[in-house]
Amino acid sequence: MPLLDRNFNLSQRMTQELGRQIVCGVFDKDASLPTEAELCEKFGVSRSAVREAVKMLSAKGLISSKPRQGIRILPREQWNIFDTDLLRWSLESNPSMKVLKEFLQMRIAIEPEAAALAARNATPEKIDAIEAALERMRAAGDNLEAELEADIAFHVSILYASNNRFYIRLRDFIETALHVSIRYTSPIKANHEAVVEDHAKIFNAIKNRNPERAKHSMLLIIDEALNFIEEELTAKEQS
Structure with a gap:
């Protein structure tokens, strides 16, 4: 069952959901995020949607994605806390x-x-x-x-x-x-x-x-x- 509504832009919806989960501490900050294939299955989206979401979250300073290192959460000091999405996710998480x-x-x-x-x-x-x-x-x-x-x-x-x-x-x-x-x-x-x-x-x-x-x-x-x-x-x- 896809997690995201296909009537919306999937990469944007995935960016919102994955970003919120990172900020709320759903993932271990010292471990890699799931692989592209795992994220595709988890969110019910294509690889292109996953890659676009990763690119957007990288621009916000939340994650980095490098060959053989996977997708990793960056230290909080590197997060762009003036980004309105990131700020909203932080404030929505109690x-x-x-x-x-x-x-x-x-x-x-x-x-x-x-x-x-x-x-x-x-x-x-x-x-x-x-x-x-x-x-x-x-x-x-x-x-x-x-x-x-x-x-x-x-x-x-x-x-x-x-x-x-x-x-x-x-x-x-x-x-x-x-x-x-x-x-x-x-x-x-x-x-x-x-x-x-x-x-x-x-x-x-x-x-x-x-x-x-x-x-x-x-x-x-x-x-x-x-x-x-x-x-x-x-x-x-x-x-």
């Missing part, structure tokens, strides 16, 4: 608090400065986009999924408003990771109005062209989430 802590540390290095740049550089249209996301958050009420999507749109809109191509290029990384991390950090404030108000402070600082206040307001909400994760890690270590 991410550890350590991974979430590292992500929040990354956000602290990026988003406060992006907010400051947005206060300096945002066009009226991009300020409107941030405000629209904020209003969606406000209107979401108890609809957690709607609030999550609006929250992500708010943060991504600020990256665009920074008018810095390097920050903008981080949009996929931020968006993909936020989909999971907000679910873990949202218990910090069970108060919907308080969450909206914290984001409104960032928006108002950007709209009023106050870079330092925008930077500080963004830093506060990420630092609060980071403190929550660090408390969870400490509690686990002590238990």
